Amino acid sequence: MHFPRLSFYSSFLLIFLLLAIPALLAQQPVDRPEQAPAKAVATVEEKASPKAGSREETPKEKEAVEPAPIISRHEIRVDGRVLKYTVTTGRLPIRNADGEVEAHMFFMAYTVDPSGPGANRRPLMFSFNGGPGSSSVWLHLGALGPKRVKMQPEGYMPAPPFILVDNEYTWLDKTDLVFVDPIGTGYSRPAKKDLGKKFWTVRGDIESIGEFIRLYLTSYERWNSPLFMVGESYGTFRAAGLAGYLIDKGIAFNGVLLVSTFMNFETLNTSRGNENGYILFLPTFTATAWYHKKLPPDLQKDLRATLREVERWALTEYAAALAKGDQLSGAERQATIDQLARYTGLNRTYIDNSNLRIEQPQFSAELLRDQKRVVGRLDSRFTGQPLSGVAEMSMEDPSMSAIRPPYTATFNNYVRQELGYKSDQEYYILGGGISGWDTGGMKSTDDELRNAFIKNPYMKLFVAAGYYDMATPYFGAKFSLDHLGLDPALRANITTTSYEAGHMMYIQNESLAKLKQDVSKFLESAIQ
Numbered sequence: 001m002h003f004p005r006l007s008f009y010s011s012f013l014l015i016f017l018l019l020a021i022p023a024l025l026a027q028q029p030v031d032r033p034e035q036a037p038a039k040a041v042a043t044v045e046e047k048a049s050p051k052a053g054s055r056e057e058t059p060k061e062k063e064a065v066e067p068a069p070i071i072s073r074h075e076i077r078v079d080g081r082v083l084k085y086t087v088t089t090g091r092l093p094i095r096n097a098d099g100e101v102e103a104h105m106f107f108m109a110y111t112v113d114p115s116g117p118g119a120n121r122r123p124l125m126f127s128f129n130g131g132p133g134s135s136s137v138w139l140h141l142g143a144l145g146p147k148r149v150k151m152q153p154e155g156y157m158p159a160p161p162f163i164l165v166d167n168e169y170t171w172l173d174k175t176d177l178v179f180v181d182p183i184g185t186g187y188s189r190p191a192k193k194d195l196g197k198k199f200w201t202v203r204g205d206i207e208s209i210g211e212f213i214r215l216y217l218t219s220y221e222r223w224n225s226p227l228f229m230v231g232e233s234y235g236t237f238r239a240a241g242l243a244g245y246l247i248d249k250g251i252a253f254n255g256v257l258l259v260s261t262f263m264n265f266e267t268l269n270t271s272r273g274n275e276n277g278y279i280l281f282l283p284t285f286t287a288t289a290w291y292h293k294k295l296p297p298d299l300q301k302d303l304r305a306t307l308r309e310v311e312r313w314a315l316t317e318y319a320a321a322l323a324k325g326d327q328l329s330g331a332e333r334q335a336t337i338d339q340l341a342r343y344t345g346l347n348r349t350y351i352d353n354s355n356l357r358i359e360q361p362q363f364s365a366e367l368l369r370d371q372k373r374v375v376g377r378l379d380s381r382f383t384g385q386p387l388s389g390v391a392e393m394s395m396e397d398p399s400m401s402a403i404r405p406p407y408t409a410t411f412n413n414y415v416r417q418e419l420g421y422k423s424d425q426e427y428y429i430l431g432g433g434i435s436g437w438d439t440g441g442m443k444s445t446d447d448e449l450r451n452a453f454i455k456n457p458y459m460k461l462f463v464a465a466g467y468y469d470m471a472t473p474y475f476g477a478k479f480s481l482d483h484l485g486l487d488p489a490l491r492a493n494i495t496t497t498s499y500e501a502g503h504m505m506y507i508q509n510e511s512l513a514k515l516k517q518d519v520s521k522f523l524e525s526a527i528q
Contacts (some may be wrong), residue, residue: 037145066104070420072498073113076146076166084113085172089421091187092209092215092401093431102195103349105212106187108136108419110177110219113159123175123527124225126213128182130233132205134429134433135177135186137261137411138403138444139232143515144177146170147414149406155379155507160259160397162406164414174523175228178216181314182238183208184434186427187492200434202442213242213251226527230257232279233472233503237445244448247455251309256452257519260472260503264444267476268360275322279314285363286310286343288380294345294367303467303500321356360470361393372399374398377515379502380468399502404429417483446480452488460526463496464515466505473496495522 037078069090076083086109086142091104112122124501141149141164148167152158179190183199192198199208230238236258243256262268289295290303299306321328328336336356341348344358346366352491354362363374365386372389376382376399384398408429415421426432452459461471463481465474481494497518501506506512 001387007505047509057371066073066093066221070418073145074418076170076172078168078309082144083173086111086113087419089415089419092212093217094183094211094215101191103183103190103199103208104188104210105183106181107212107216108140108179109216110179112172112176118260119226121226123228123523124178124222125171125175125228125230125257126178126180127230128180128209128215128232128235128238130231130436131219131235131430132182132190132200132234132238133185133432134233134235134430135181135430136389137186137429138504139230140179141407141411141414142504143167143512144171144230145179146172147418148512150214150509151403151408151510155380155402155501156382157402157406160405162409163412171516171519171523174520176225180209180212183256185429186429186433187423187425189425189433193280196435197325197438200436201438201440202237202445203240203440207244209238209240210246210249210413211245214249214520215309217251223357226254226359228255228257228523229253229524230259232259233262240449240452241445242448243314243452243459244445244450247452252456252458253452254461254528255460255522256449257522258477258503259464260466260469261269261477261480262472263446263477263480264402265439266443267479268472270357274392275319275357276476278322278478279319280479281360281473282314282318282361282378282468283307283310283360283475284467284470285358288363288375288470289343289345289367291381291468292345292375292383293367294525296342298341298346307467312344314475315338336519359393361395364470365391365394371377372379375470376400376502377470378403378504379466379507380470381502403507427495446484448484453486453493456494458528459493460522462519462522463494464499464505465496466499466502466511467499469503469505471503495525 013066020261065428067090069088072087074087076085085337088109093101093430096102096249104474127144128136141147146167147164150158150163150165153185182205183190184196190199197206198334229239229242239256239258243253264377266274266276267280268277287303287307287420290306292302294302295306317337317339321332323330333356337348337351338349340356344363346358346363350366351358360377360422364377367375368383372385373383374386374394374396376384377397381398382399382402384401387396411429412427413425463477467474478496481496499511501508501511506515
């Protein structure tokens with residue numbers, strides 16, 4: 001092909017354009033995760049650090065500077081309108097009183113793009129799960145976040161490969177969301193291995209999460225936002241403790257939400273002389289037997305009516321029988337055996353041999369033994385084949401087996417592919433990152449929650465429970481709430497809701513929708 005001869009100036013102009021066009025194209029906006037500018041990160045570090053503006057960083061502190069958070073922008077349609085939001089994914093440094101970094105805490109923050117007056121006062125909710133030793137993935141990708149794991153309608157595991165779908169029941173339309181992984185979970189790590197023991201105690205855990213909340217409010221300038229906190233399982237124990245701990249630091253919450261609650265280990269544990277666990281688990285055993293059609297016909301008609309009957313008997317005649325111990329008469333013992341058989345679906349000989357006291361692992365193994373099946377702990381609707389057909393108790397949990405693979409696979413893909421956060425570290429979904437846990441003698445956070453109510457009478461409490469949860473039985477949560485010693489005015493700040501599902505009630509589509517509806521009403525009531 002023949003090109004016309006160009007003048008010197010024309011040739012120069014052509015070369016300039018050829019070199020400039022790629023650079024100009026590179027400046028056009030693209031839809032991909034971005035890294036926050038270094039200057040912005042420095043600003044965050046200065047705000048978060050007690051040393052800001054007072055002296056130069058030491059070499060150790062400079063080494064501990066965390067890479068900039070990754071920022072990505074997305075949108076979702078909720079209730080017929082488009083919701084545009086930003087996700088900030090990264091870690092915040094947790095420092096000691098001397099300014100030394102002792103840990104880095106991983107978080108994922110979802111904030112709706114500001115628009116209109118008062119946008120900076122949008123509600124803000126901190127979320128975490130339990131264990132201790134669990135990441136925040138369950139609430140994140142199960143109920144709250146704009147993406148959720150696609151399970152079967154009743155919550156059973158689908159066939160792999162697993163996928164995320166838009167969550168039409170996300171809480172993001174009502175509040176910004178910050179998912180926090182406690183140290184030793186997710187990507188959160190102690191700066192040195194031997195520092196882990198400082199955080200792996202009840203008090204150390206509460207203090208480190210409390211420090212994260214303070215840092216986040218400071219770094220992202222959210223001190224004037226209505227504040228909420230939601231925990232699940234051990235996260236409810238943590239949330240109750242945090243409410244009392246942070247009110248003394250000047251941080252008051254508009255609302256605390258507890259999903260699958262326990263605040264006192266004595267409501268879960270049993271030992272010689274401590275009968276509470278047997279009493280408080282009984283209604284959940286009844287609900288489970290009802291679901292699997294193991295109760296007499298009159299008790300199978302109406303679950304809630306049956307549970308009300310069992311709750312009354314558990315707190316009165318059953319509690320009295322257990323309290324008598326060896327002084328229980330033969331007639332009283334037989335009457336108790338008959339009622340337990342009626343309410344649990346277990347045979348009388350088994351109850352007699354158990355000395356009227358049934359543990360959860362034993363119940364899980366025994367209820368469907370004639371079908372060669374065990375029932376789940378996290379969700380007793382689930383059944384599975386036992387490892388041994390003659391084992392005294394069930395140590396496997398078919399409900400955990402159903403949910404762990406989908407949540408693990410989808411999170412690891414999501415955080416890298418859609419959010420652009422790259423790390424070769426293992427994301428500790430549940431366990432693996434914590435070596436040992438010390439309660440330090442702190443077996444209850446009831447008093448801390450009561451402290452928060454008394455010092456912040458505007459705080460509202462929302463409690464969600466699943467009837468088929470044999471990890472944190474719903475009646476145990478009710479028992480704790482009934483013993484907070486609150487006056488009627490403060491007691492009116494508590495909302496309790498129940499769902500016909502298990503520990504993670506949101507894996508069932510019907511309960512997921514009901515939970516969103518209940519929480520929306522609660523959030524509106526909690527903002528004055």
